[in-house]
Amino acid sequence: MTRRHQQIAEALRRAIADGRHPVGSALPSEAQLADAHGVSRGTVRQALAALLAEGLIGSRQGARHLVLSTAPGQSLTELRSxxxxxxxxxxxxxxxxxxxxxxxxxxxxxxxxxxxxxxxxxxxxxxxxxxxxxxxxxxxxxxxxxxxxxxxxxxxxxxxxxxxxxxxxxxxxxxxxxxxxxxxxxxxxxxxxxxxxxxxxxxxxxxxxxxxxxxxxxxxxxxxxxxxxxxxxxxxxxxxxxxxxx
Missing domain, CATH: 3.40.1410.10 (Chorismate lyase-like)
Structure with missing residues (x-):
């Protein structure tokens, strides 16, 4: 069964791919995403961590996550088919x-x-x-x-x-x-x-x-x-x- 943070990560990937979150824009805050999906901020952080590992987004201390790319990469330190x-x-x-x-x-x-x-x-x-x-x-x-x-x-x-x-x-x-x-x-x-x-x-x-x-x-x-x-x-x-x- 797909876990909740994986579902949120996939929804964000689709939103980035179709231009709802264009490259250079900031994603909604963790609190906003948690409210939108009805989950805890910890679950949102898990979803964002997956996008960070794929290179889709980046982050800075105290700032919202920025969209870096519309195409996810695959880290070779993550075994993904x-x-x-x-x-x-x-x-x-x-x-x-x-x-x-x-x-x-x-x-x-x-x-x-x-x-x-x-x-x-x-x-x-x-x-x-x-x-x-x-x-x-x-x-x-x-x-x-x-x-x-x-x-x-x-x-x-x-x-x-x-x-x-x-x-x-x-x-x-x-x-x-x-x-x-x-x-x-x-x-x-x-x-x-x-x-x-x-x-x-x-x-x-x-x-x-x-x-x-x-x-x-x-x-x-x-x-x-x-x-x-x-x-x-x-x-x-x-x-x-x-x-x-x-």
Missing amino acids: FARWARAGGHRPGGQVLDSARGTADGEEAALLQLPPDAEVLRVLRVRTLDGEPVLLERTVYAGWIADAVEELPADCESVTQALLDSRGPVFAHGEHHLDALAAGTVDAQKLRVRRGSPLLRVRRTTATAEGRPVETADDRYRPGEVVFSVRNSTQANPLARARAD
């Missing part, structure tokens, strides 16, 4: 598995997933779309213990994260991300509809359960001009965020 991030920005997410096969882990995969040498893993190649256009190619290696659950999902599953949450309970709790750039190879170029050699932003990530058990390790490649990772220096917001390119 691509689909959830896309929907929060008003976009239609999609996905399609292009290839899926079991195999044995190589040395690097075994180390990242904390598996014995030659342990079984599931490798999945998946294209992700925003509003029907390909923007991301995922190469994910799942640990063998979660492979059955992943294989049971439909090829066009919108969100593996949410589907596993629904079927297995919380799976993803911790993540580590490494960003770099590389040139598009033949498969990248074909699936992302770019020229071979085009620059791609790559995010290599490994995620684990709350107990620290690795679930997956992935190589995510973003088409240029579609998604921007921005750095906002703040004492109140996570500094690195993902946003849709303008």
Whole structure:
């Protein structure tokens, strides 16, 4: 069930996205928002904290929160699925598995997933779309213990994260991300509809359960001009965020 502060945060996101609270304007005060939604100021603060983390709003001591952006970013220190991030920005997410096969882990995969040498893993190649256009190619290696659950999902599953949450309970709790750039190879170029050699932003990530058990390790490649990772220096917001390119 969606909690009250999440509902308020979503209502504020929609109000910002449709221009009711334009960039540069101040949001209503905490007291005004609490009255409008019939909740405590503590609940409002939880909702505002989510928008702060997304980079939608900023704050100054003793002043109202200011609207900074109409498109929420995703902090890489917050594990939120691509689909959830896309929907929060008003976009239609999609996905399609292009290839899926079991195999044995190589040395690097075994180390990242904390598996014995030659342990079984599931490798999945998946294209992700925003509003029907390909923007991301995922190469994910799942640990063998979660492979059955992943294989049971439909090829066009919108969100593996949410589907596993629904079927297995919380799976993803911790993540580590490494960003770099590389040139598009033949498969990248074909699936992302770019020229071979085009620059791609790559995010290599490994995620684990709350107990620290690795679930997956992935190589995510973003088409240029579609998604921007921005750095906002703040004492109140996570500094690195993902946003849709303008």
